[in-house]
Amino acid sequence: MSTNRTLILARRVVQQMMADRRTLALIVVVPVILLSFLGILIRAEPGKLVVGIVNDDQGVTLVGRAVNLGDRLAEVLGGFEEFEAEVMTASEADRRLQDGSADAVIMVGPDFTTQVTQTRHLALRVTFEGSNPMISDRLRTIFERVALQAANNFVLVASSPTASDLPELTATIDARYIHSGPEYDTLDYMAPALIGFLVFFFVFLLTCVSFLRERLAGTLERLQATPIRAHEIILGYMGGFLLFGLIQGAITLLFTVFVLDIHYAGNLLNIFVVEVLLVAVSVNLGIFLSTFAQNEFQVLQFVPLVVVSQGLLGGVIWQIEDMPRWLQPLSKLMPLTYANQALRDVMIKGESLLDVAGPLGAILLFAALVIMLSSRTAGRATI
Amino acid sequence: MTGYAVEVHEVHKRFGTVHALDGLTLKARRGEIYGLLGPNGAGKSTLIRTIVGLLAPDSGSVTVLGHAMPDKNILARVGYMTQASALYDELTVFQNVAFFAGLMGCRDRDAIDAAIAFVDLTQRRDSRVATLSGGMRQRVSLASVMAHQPDVILLDEPTVGVDPQLRVQFWAHFRAMTERGITLIVSSHVMDEAERCDRLGFVRGGQLIAEGTAAALRKQAGCDTVEEAFLVFAEQRGVSNNEH
Numbered sequence: 001m002s003t004n005r006t007l008i009l010a011r012r013v014v015q016q017m018m019a020d021r022r023t024l025a026l027i028v029v030v031p032v033i034l035l036s037f038l039g040i041l042i043r044a045e046p047g048k049l050v051v052g053i054v055n056d057d058q059g060v061t062l063v064g065r066a067v068n069l070g071d072r073l074a075e076v077l078g079g080f081e082e083f084e085a086e087v088m089t090a091s092e093a094d095r096r097l098q099d100g101s102a103d104a105v106i107m108v109g110p111d112f113t114t115q116v117t118q119t120r121h122l123a124l125r126v127t128f129e130g131s132n133p134m135i136s137d138r139l140r141t142i143f144e145r146v147a148l149q150a151a152n153n154f155v156l157v158a159s160s161p162t163a164s165d166l167p168e169l170t171a172t173i174d175a176r177y178i179h180s181g182p183e184y185d186t187l188d189y190m191a192p193a194l195i196g197f198l199v200f201f202f203v204f205l206l207t208c209v210s211f212l213r214e215r216l217a218g219t220l221e222r223l224q225a226t227p228i229r230a231h232e233i234i235l236g237y238m239g240g241f242l243l244f245g246l247i248q249g250a251i252t253l254l255f256t257v258f259v260l261d262i263h264y265a266g267n268l269l270n271i272f273v274v275e276v277l278l279v280a281v282s283v284n285l286g287i288f289l290s291t292f293a294q295n296e297f298q299v300l301q302f303v304p305l306v307v308v309s310q311g312l313l314g315g316v317i318w319q320i321e322d323m324p325r326w327l328q329p330l331s332k333l334m335p336l337t338y339a340n341q342a343l344r345d346v347m348i349k350g351e352s353l354l355d356v357a358g359p360l361g362a363i364l365l366f367a368a369l370v371i372m373l374s375s376r377t378a379g380r381a382t383i
Numbered sequence: 384m385t386g387y388a389v390e391v392h393e394v395h396k397r398f399g400t401v402h403a404l405d406g407l408t409l410k411a412r413r414g415e416i417y418g419l420l421g422p423n424g425a426g427k428s429t430l431i432r433t434i435v436g437l438l439a440p441d442s443g444s445v446t447v448l449g450h451a452m453p454d455k456n457i458l459a460r461v462g463y464m465t466q467a468s469a470l471y472d473e474l475t476v477f478q479n480v481a482f483f484a485g486l487m488g489c490r491d492r493d494a495i496d497a498a499i500a501f502v503d504l505t506q507r508r509d510s511r512v513a514t515l516s517g518g519m520r521q522r523v524s525l526a527s528v529m530a531h532q533p534d535v536i537l538l539d540e541p542t543v544g545v546d547p548q549l550r551v552q553f554w555a556h557f558r559a560m561t562e563r564g565i566t567l568i569v570s571s572h573v574m575d576e577a578e579r580c581d582r583l584g585f586v587r588g589g590q591l592i593a594e595g596t597a598a599a600l601r602k603q604a605g606c607d608t609v610e611e612a613f614l615v616f617a618e619q620r621g622v623s624n625n626e627h
Binding site: 217218219221222223224225226227228229 | 432435437461463466471472486
C-alpha cells in the first residue's frame, strides 16, 4: 500500500470539497438547523390537553351529610397538571368534541352518586375526541387514576361506622370515541403522515435529479428548441411522476392497511386525491430547486433541508400544537403540514374531501406557487 | 416570402461585459449549407441559439422561414442539434428519435425509422443510447433533429469529437439533406470542413467578418487555404480577440 497515493487521493477529495462552497456550507449549516429543531421539539412542553366535565350529579344524603361525587370528581380533575379541566354543559361538550377543542369529556349523570353508593362501583363515562390515539391513551391512563382517587375520596367522605363492613369500591372507564377507537395505536396515528411523507420525499428526489440531468445533459435546451411550452413541460413531468407517485402511494397504503394492519375510517380514494395534490407540489418543488444544484450530490443535500425539516415540523411525529408558539408559523409554511392534516382527517376521522377542503386548499395554493416557480425554471433557456 | 430561410439583421447580444454578438448580419438561402466558421468563443453558438430562439437578442432581428424569432410555432419546422449529443441515455435509439420527433408533431413511425436508417443505425434501433459509442450518439442526435423533416436544421459543431471517417459520412448526410431542400447552418472551428459548405460566414468577436463561397473568399484574400483567408480577414477587420 502506498501512503503517498492515498494522501494524494485524500487531498484531491479535500480540494474538490473546498471548491464546492455550497456543499461546505450545507455540511455545516444543515446539521445545526436540524439539531436545533430536534432539541426544541424534544424539550418542548407538550401543549395542555383540555378535559371537559359535564356534571349533572344530584348527589345523595348519607348519614345526614350531603354527598356529591360529581363535585368531588371535578375537584380531583382540577388537581392534574397534565390537562386543563373545564366544567361545561352537555351541548358545549358535544360541540367542543366535534371541533376538536376538547380532547375528552367526562359525563357525570344525575344519579352518579346514587349508583356508586348502591353498586359500590364507579364507572367513569368518558368520551374521547380520538383523532390522536396517543392522546386518548395518555388521558385514559390518567382517568384510571382519577377514578381511583375519586373512589377513595368517596370512601373518606361517605365513611360511616358501618362503611368498613361494605365491599371495597371499584372503578372502571366506560369509554366512547368520536373518532378512531381503543383499538387504534401510535402507528395508526403515524401511518397517514408517513404515507404522505414517503410520497413527497421520493417524488421530490426523483424530479429534482431528473430535471437536473435534463439541464446538465443539454436535453432541456433541446426541449426548449421545440414547440413545447414551459407549462407543457411541467404538466408532462407531473403526469409522468404522478403515475409513479400514485403507484408508490398505493403500495405504501396497501402495505400499511393490510400488512401493518392499520385502521382507517375514510374512503381510500380520498387519500389518493390528497396524494395527487402532494405529488403536484413535490414535482414542481423538485423542478424549481434543481435550478440551485450543479450536481446530484447537491440535490441530496436538499433532502435534510427540504424534506427532513418538514418531517420534523410538519406534524409527522410531533403535534404542531405541542411545538413552541414561535415555531408554529414555520410549520404553517410547509405543504406537508396540510397534507398530514388532510390524510389524518380522512384516515382516522373518516372525513370527506369536502370536510378537508381547508388543508386541500392550502396544498393547492402551495402547488400553484411552486408551479409558477417551476414554470420559470422550465421556460428559461439558460439556467 | 424571401428566398432566404434564415435572416439575421444587426443582432447584438451581451453577456455582462462580453459582447457575444456585435451587430451581426447574415442570410442563409433555402437549400444551402451555410457554414459558420470561427474559433471557439467567436459567437457561433450564441448566434445559433439566437436563431433558434433560445436567446433573445438585445437588439436587431432574426427571421426564420419568414417568421420573426423567437416564435415557438415555427420551431416545428426547425431542427437544432446541440454541441453535445443531448439524448436520454436510458431510452433506446428509436425512443429518443421518436420523442423529439413527437414534440415536433411527427408520429410517423416510418419517418422515424427512415431517419435512423439515414444515419445507418437501423441495426442499433433498439439499443439503449447509453451503450453506444460517441460517434453513434452523434448520429442518433442527427437523426432526432431530422425525423420530423424540418426545413431548416441548425447544427452546432456537429463533428466535434467525431473520427475522420464518420465526419465524411456526416457531410454526406448533410449534402443529402440539402438535396431534399433542407437549409443547413453548420458551425465549425475546423477550417478544412469549409470546402464542404455552399457558402461560408467567418465569425470573429461576435461579428461576421467575411461571407461567400470558399473559393471566392480564398480568392478575395489572395490565399490558398480557407484558414489563411480567415486570418487575413480577421487582421483586416482588426476584431478584438475574446476567443480562446
